[in-house]
Amino acid sequence: MADRTWGTNPFTPTFGVTPPRLAGRDPELAAFVDALDEGPGAPGRATLFTGPRGSGKTVMLNAVEDLAKTRGWLVISQSTRPGVAEELATSDLPALLAYADPEEGRSEVTSVSVSGATFGGGVTRTRAERHPRTPTLRSQLAELTDLLRPNGTGVLITLDEVHRAALTDLRVIAQAVQHAFREGRDVAFAAAGLPAAVDALLRDDVLTFLRRAERVPLRDVSDPAVDLALHDPVLAAGRTMGDEALAVAAQGTHGYPFLVQLVGHAMWDVDRTSRQITAEHARRGVASARRRVGRLVHEPALADLSAVDRAFLDAMALDDGPTRMGDIAVRLGVSAGYASQYRLRLIATALIAPAGYGRVDFAVPYLREYLRKRMRR
Ligand SMILES: Nc1ncnc2c1ncn2[C@@H]1O[C@H](COP(=O)(O)OP(=O)(O)OP(=O)(O)O)[C@@H](O)[C@H]1O
Ligand SMILES: [Mg+2]
Known part of the structure; x- marks a missing residue:
């Protein structure tokens, strides 16, 4: 088999791309x-997935969408941005209503056959025309769930x-979904965000609905x-691949x-002519993945932070x-109270975590090494 190369790398080190095997998320799914x-009424019908970059939030949303589809549910999948509530009301829901409405299907068929005959003027009657009014998110959710x-x-x-940044839209959507819940409709809602972004949203008291949603932190995956x-x-x-590799x-x-x-992809590529992935391939794969995670995850995460946040991490x-928190205050030359404010902010980003009494530690792999390298530069 020496002359064969294993070209198609099965691993997917790209944000938002579903991995060949979704590790450790069975309980959440x-x-x-x-x-x-x-x-209706099951608490998990409103779920908020949170986790740092690369913890698998987007992939988790993809997975719950797939599960819903296999159960015959219709799915609207959007990313949060100003204008998204309007898009739901003017584009996504009308499309699903057209798809789900048996009348709509019949009138389309009729209009085709009618225009071929002598009845004159194909009559394409949509549901909206039969019940003229301005459809809202709420009314369309009601209509769709009835269908x-x-x-x-x-x-x-x-x-x-x-x-x-999309608070207004989130409010509109949350209110429509909450209303559908109250009416016992078959609507489910799943959202995902960085922990600090979600915390900031939940402080807004108009979003009671979101605060009551099941919050599911996407944690590190177990060894098996x-x-x-x-x-x-x-x-x-x-x-x-042997045990050591x-x-x-x-x-x-x-x-x-x-x-x-990242590790899977890199170890695969070390020697594509070898059927066996060896321990040496694995070692080189890990080294390469380490460099790439710095560029792809740590660098953008640090760019989101303030100068003091970054100085805290450097310390x-x-x-x-x-x-020890005491050491950080000394290294930064600030008071303990000041340092503890930044501690909370950074814990909210999930980049660091409390590590026993009065201590903090990095919560993302290789961030320490990345910061050290950056300081040396
Ligand atoms: N449970 C998992 N098992 C194996 N690989 C996973 C798992 N979850 C995610 N991945 C992989 O990790 C990478 C990041 O996943 P994803 O894009 O979903 O992260 P994210 O949390 O949405 O990140 P961001 O905050 O940047 O949007 C992808 O390459 C994906 O294939
Ligand atoms: Mg994502």
């Missing part, structure tokens, strides 16, 4: 499906990248799930979903493990 099956009720299905709305997510795609693509690769991911794809990077 099962909870969402249960909520669809349980009926779907006989099938026992409903409509799922997903919103990716929620943030305050990482093993499967690395090993399965390799085997499925016809290559092999798998251990090296898995350890290099630290359970961080994006790194599973932490001087240590090899958890840092």
